[in-house]
Each structure stands twice: as C-alpha cells, then as structure tokens.
Amino acid sequence: LVQPVESGGGxxxxxxxxxxxxxxxxxxxxxxxxxxxxxxxxxxxxEVATIYTADGTTKxxxxxxxxxTISQDNGKNTFYLQMDSLKPDDTAMxxxxxxxxxxxxxxxxxxxxxxxxxxxxxSS
Numbered sequence: 001l002v003q004p005v006e007s008g009g010g011x012x013x014x015x016x017x018x019x020x021x022x023x024x025x026x027x028x029x030x031x032x033x034x035x036x037x038x039x040x041x042x043x044x045x046x047e048v049a050t051i052y053t054a055d056g057t058t059k060x061x062x063x064x065x066x067x068x069t070i071s072q073d074n075g076k077n078t079f080y081l082q083m084d085s086l087k088p089d090d091t092a093m094x095x096x097x098x099x100x101x102x103x104x105x106x107x108x109x110x111x112x113x114x115x116x117x118x119x120x121x122x123s124s
Contacts, residue, residue: 009118
C-alpha cells in the first residue's frame with residue numbers, strides 16, 4: 001500500500017512561516033491529485049490546497065490564497081506546502097493525501113491515500 005508521510009510541522013508565532021513536506025513514494029498512479037488538508041478536533045476537514053500532477057494545476061482555499069503555496073518536486077513524488085504569514089486560525093493537523101482522479105473530481109472522504117498528519121500551531 002501507499003502511505004504518504006508528512007513532516008515540517010511545528011509551533012510558530014503569528015506572521016511566521018513553515019514548510020511542510022509530503023513524500024508519497026511507491027505510488028503507482030501515473031498522474032494524480034495531491035492535496036493538503038487540515039483539521040482541528042471536532043471540526044470538519046478542510047481542503048487547503050491541491051495540485052494535479054499531470055499539468056500542475058493548483059487550487060487554494062480562499063483562507064490561504066496568497067499566503068500558502070503548494071508545489072511538487074518532479075520525479076520524486078514529494079510535495080510541499082510553503083506557509084507564510086501564518087495566523088492563529090491556521091492551527092490544525094495538516095494532512096497530505098493522494099487521489100487517482102483529477103483534483104476536483106472527488107472530495108476528501110474519497111481520496112485514496114492519507115498520511116498521518118503533522119501538527120501546526122500558530123500562537124498570537
């Protein structure tokens with residue numbers, strides 16, 4: 001099976017930056033949607049950003065647009081989420097996930113592979 005692995009979380013003050021990484025080695029999809037999601041206890045999971053590997057198309061939630069950047073290290077199945085100008089409401093467990101279909105085709109509950117998450121804490 002494929003197990004994405006996230007890293008790069010931590011604690012920062014508002015206005016700071018973090019860069020998350022997600023390694024999805026061994027994936028058999030030739031092209032797929034890679035997404036970053038976040039969730040706090042008791043709240044619904046939110047889609048933060050996605051990138052479609054076939055053409056590099058990206059999408060961002062309005063809450064992070066202009067502050068976060070999703071990217072891919074081509075050939076290594078490694079993805080990043082550069083987070084700048086962090087706010088306290090960015091605090092969450094961040095997950096990476098991969099899905100066989102084009103981004104926008106399925107919601108998070110249908111994604112094929114999920115990492116275990118990396119915690120991001122932003123203090124005010």
